Amino acid sequence: MRVVLAEDQALLRVGLTRILAEAGFEVVASVDNGPSLSRALAAPEVEAAVVDVRLPPTHTHEGLSAAIEARTRRPGLPVLVLSQFVEAHYARRLLAGGEGAIGYLLKDRVADVDGFVDSLRRVAGGGTVLDPEVVAGLVSGSERVEPLDRLTAREREVLTLMAEGRSNAAIAARLFLSEKAVGKHTTSIFAKLDLPPAGDDNRRVLAVLTWLDGRG
Structure with a gap:
């Protein structure tokens, strides 16, 4: 499966790229900012994306905005959000189409590599994976x-x-x-x-x- 990765922390981006490659995914683009992510997601060969919420240039919600835009063009495009922040409004917008294939994990709560890879595979298969803390923040x-x-x-x-x-x-x-x-x-x-x-x-x-x- 061909995956786009968006993460602005260089060491984490390199580490995730290696993890994905070792798990059998092909990272077709590894980017560190919102505009580059939007361009990468426009490529027709992209089959899934792993994105951070806050990317340059403004470090607000570039990652999620680019993912939402991409799913508007391609409903059901699998997107796994990997972030330090819970953005309830954008999480709802990602889910709003009803197609599934959405994940939202918090970086500091990803316990192991196998769990992360399994989550991405579930999302790629059309499933929905939300970190319990994300759920708690949304429904409390x-x-x-x-x-x-x-x-x-x-x-x-x-x-x-x-x-x-x-x-x-x-x-x-x-x-x-x-x-x-x-x-x-x-x-x-x-x-x-x-x-x-x-x-x-x-x-x-x-x-x-x-x-x-x-x-x-």
């Missing part, structure tokens, strides 16, 4: 909007883990439930959030969007 607070108030406490737990990109099997293991029970909870969540029958992967993304929108 007491205010909720309808139809989220319809969910039971257990359904909220399932949906939070779903937002982290966990499969039904992983959710079952985490909550000490059977996969069949988790399946029933997810079906109930989809119904309560008024999500019509469609591909389950897409409905999982839409359910997460509804949850994030509860922050207003």
Whole structure:
């Protein structure tokens, strides 16, 4: 898989390039600023991107803006955000298309190389992977909007883990439930959030969007 990497810290950029190459990815562009990232993402051969949020020249949100622009042109382009910051507004915009293939990890919470590579592969396969701290920052607070108030406490737990990109099997293991029970909870969540029958992967993304929108 051909990947674009955007990271302004030189040592980290070189390290990530080597990690990706050793894992079997082809890094077709390794850039350190927003304009270069936008140009790299415009290349038709690019199949995925790993981007930092804040890049030169302004160190605000160049990485995410370039990724959002690229997914506007190519819906579903896999993007894994690797950052020190939680940018809730832009995370919602990345998810807004409902196509999945989005990841958002915090640099200081990536525990090991294998976990990072596995996250990128899940995103490249169309999955959604959100760091638990990102999820917590997006969904914390007491205010909720309808139809989220319809969910039971257990359904909220399932949906939070779903937002982290966990499969039904992983959710079952985490909550000490059977996969069949988790399946029933997810079906109930989809119904309560008024999500019509469609591909389950897409409905999982839409359910997460509804949850994030509860922050207003």
